Amino acid sequence: MFSSFDKPIVITGANASGKTAIALRIAKEIGAEIISADSRQIYKHLSAGTSKPAGRWINKENPVYIVDSIPYHLVDFIDPIETYNVAKYIYDFKNCLLKIKTRKFIICGGTGFYINSIFNPLDPMPESNKHIRNQLREYLDKYGKEKLHEKLKELDPVSAKKIHPNNVHRVIRAIEVSILTSKPYSSLISNNIFNPKSYSNAFFVFIKWSRQLLSKRIKQRTKEVFNHWEREIKDMITNGYPIDCPGLKSLGYPIMIDYIENKISRDKAIELIVKESMDYAKRQNTWFSRYESTKIEINEEKEFDIDSIANNIISRYEISCNNSNK
């Protein structure tokens, strides 16, 4: 997939771990463009709450989002009213590669599933079907989770064993695919979606903060963007976006909406957002620790020095490129 490029650098880490700043610094140094792997920064109008890097669109014919003079792809291009998913991301990612003018690029983001799917392609399968999902939802409301799970057991006992009855999302998806293809969902899955070999096509970096420091940083960041975030949501509502549209379901947004509707105080909103962000950071760290990667650990504030981290990554990256050329 990357044959016309040098080995890409992949910068992963939890939210607020400083991925973007580091990626930009490296991009400038080595002459690379950046591709985002973030399921929320794709949305237009969602900026404060998603920490989307501030940039501007140039070139009307062939628009490019520029952040600090670096082309930054796959952000700020989907309307918040639209749902998005991995398959769309992979499609957009491939198209994006055609637009990149440098030999090097950096993948930067916190959506592990998207990053993984770049290196381990999804098995061919039908996309989601609104009609079937609605039917299954109705069935669920009427008969409950257990009955829905039994339905899956009839169609695909293997998946039924793997998917917990409470995990309604996955149960529905498995039934949906089984119905659409007339084959058990499990029979379409190749089971090597986490093949470690495929990651050697790239240089993975994992920025891992100590929990305490990250929590402090998230709190600070939440306070800093709070007013801007509030304004952002109010503007969207004024412009007719329903409060339950896909974009506004992003982490923290429903809490901000409760605050705007005077259901909770400002302090309470900040507290809840920090908590949810930390829960999410935990899941991200679990995901990223499965990759073999160059780990940058930050246990003290002073260790977060963007220049020295970037230089450290670049030198290790160059060594890794030389080794794989031999």
Place this chain on the structure above:
RNA sequence: GCCGCGGUAGCUCAGUGGUAGAGCACUGGUCUGAAAAACCAGGUGUCGUUGGUUCGAUCCCAACCCGCGGCA
């Protein structure tokens, strides 16, 4: 000083004469078109201290310590 109430997990508390539990917090994990989603699993402990009664006390009794309230 006296009277009353309380002291059990990080927090809020429940509970029992046979050495403990709930919620939240916390920790670990799963992941194939909703992934900032949706799920799963797991503990946390001198039961305030010291004695006494008892085969056995976190539980009953006493003293003491600490907190809260009331009366002086």
